Amino acid sequence: MAQLPAPPGPFRRGFWRSPIRGPWLTSVFGLVLLLGIPVLFVTGALSYAAYNPSLGRLNDQTPDKGLLGFYLFDWPTHPYWLYRLTQGVHVTLGVALVPVLLAKLWSVIPKLFEWPPLRSAAQALERLSLLLLVGGAVFEFITGILNIQLHYVFPGSFYTLHFYGAWVFIAAFTVHVCLRLGRMTKALRSRGLLAELRTDLAHTRPEPPDPDGLVPADPARPSITRRGAVGLVGAGSLLLLGVTAGQSIGGRLRGTALLAPHNRNPRSGPNGFQINKTAAAVGITAAHVGPDWRLEVHGRGPVQVLTRAQLLAMHQHTAALPIACVEGWSTEDQHWSGLRLTDLAAMAGLPDAGSVLVESVQPPGPYSSVVLRGNQIHDPRALLALRVNGADLSLDHGYPARIIVPANPGVNNTKWVHRLTFRT
Numbered sequence: 001m002a003q004l005p006a007p008p009g010p011f012r013r014g015f016w017r018s019p020i021r022g023p024w025l026t027s028v029f030g031l032v033l034l035l036g037i038p039v040l041f042v043t044g045a046l047s048y049a050a051y052n053p054s055l056g057r058l059n060d061q062t063p064d065k066g067l068l069g070f071y072l073f074d075w076p077t078h079p080y081w082l083y084r085l086t087q088g089v090h091v092t093l094g095v096a097l098v099p100v101l102l103a104k105l106w107s108v109i110p111k112l113f114e115w116p117p118l119r120s121a122a123q124a125l126e127r128l129s130l131l132l133l134v135g136g137a138v139f140e141f142i143t144g145i146l147n148i149q150l151h152y153v154f155p156g157s158f159y160t161l162h163f164y165g166a167w168v169f170i171a172a173f174t175v176h177v178c179l180r181l182g183r184m185t186k187a188l189r190s191r192g193l194l195a196e197l198r199t200d201l202a203h204t205r206p207e208p209p210d211p212d213g214l215v216p217a218d219p220a221r222p223s224i225t226r227r228g229a230v231g232l233v234g235a236g237s238l239l240l241l242g243v244t245a246g247q248s249i250g251g252r253l254r255g256t257a258l259l260a261p262h263n264r265n266p267r268s269g270p271n272g273f274q275i276n277k278t279a280a281a282v283g284i285t286a287a288h289v290g291p292d293w294r295l296e297v298h299g300r301g302p303v304q305v306l307t308r309a310q311l312l313a314m315h316q317h318t319a320a321l322p323i324a325c326v327e328g329w330s331t332e333d334q335h336w337s338g339l340r341l342t343d344l345a346a347m348a349g350l351p352d353a354g355s356v357l358v359e360s361v362q363p364p365g366p367y368s369s370v371v372l373r374g375n376q377i378h379d380p381r382a383l384l385a386l387r388v389n390g391a392d393l394s395l396d397h398g399y400p401a402r403i404i405v406p407a408n409p410g411v412n413n414t415k416w417v418h419r420l421t422f423r424t
């Protein structure tokens, strides 16, 4: 078959001239991703499980997940900091891996312009899998970062996009690893890391030609060493780590989380910890939560309707629990007090309640209501909180009453609650 000559520009091998591009450098970045991406995938899958998606549409924005939900399990309430840890790792690691991902893509870019584009059925299949791999990676990183930076640019649809994207990506990633692991280990063995870190610019030479065509046919003079390239990417990752991790670790480090939207305690005082959505932002007015506010408790038997004063007159319980948001930030433990959900279930005539529908006064929409599971109701630290750190809840933290449950994703700790419906 006659072969068309490659069009000028990036499709010609002579276009890509970086002398450090080659299997070794690609494999160094590849190895870091090989270690990091499974952690991202597992913590992400856990984050999804933490929403209790099997409890129905209110919790789950991905009702058609089908087989992809095979691994779901009842999200535990122990240890109480579990979601703070898994989601903090997910977000921090995801942000820190961005420079590595970009470097890896840079290192293999000549492959994108392979010519001829379709040589054989096998090669076409391989290119399709690479498209899913690269597309999947870029898609997951972009949707994740948009979500943490812009607070739910796609309310409702983020989970769906990020969840399906994750499965496509991890499938392509697994295929890629199976196909390339051998080549990667060989490439890593071809040069010693320490020797490479000691090589200066004058001694930086291209790798021997490789079957993938990463090594340039017509190398330019080096302008950076491999040590420089690895160091630059590593420094970029460390910098991102340094300006992100504080939002999850908290304490003195909180102020270092310059990249995080919630890097600072908004105020001092008992209610001076992170606020996700303010009352004003979701349309809560004084009328919703003024003296006419009542808590309705539904279950078996007559509906209980209670004022805040009546709730405060009941036996109060306390729990020290953080708020941990899907965006990756979390608070220190706050000291909440209020009524145990398990006591409210008993009051509703369902002491063995298997789930509870929590509804807020917020106009229906994302995060205005949620369903919690039996293990969350019956944990003695699971509260309908009325006060925090010794003061009444502020309006922005959910006054008159909010949910706080150990290890629960922040988004399921509904604020401004006005109705609880317990079910068997």
Ligand SMILES: Nc1nc2c(c(=O)[nH]1)N[C@H]1C(S)=C(S)[C@@H](COP(=O)(O)O)O[C@H]1N2
Residues within 6 Å of the ligand: 273, 274, 275, 276, 277, 282, 323, 324, 325, 326, 360, 362, 366, 367, 368, 369, 396, 397, 398, 410, 411, 412, 413, 414, 415, 416
């Ligand atoms: N009714 C209602 N409750 C809500 C939200 C909301 O938008 N509406 N946001 C949730 C989210 S995403 C988080 S992270 C926590 C944050 O609680 P905080 O603002 O008190 O820190 O509240 C949750 N409760």
Ligand SMILES: [Mo]
Residues within 6 Å of the ligand: 276, 324, 325, 326, 327, 410, 411
């Ligand atoms: Mo959140």
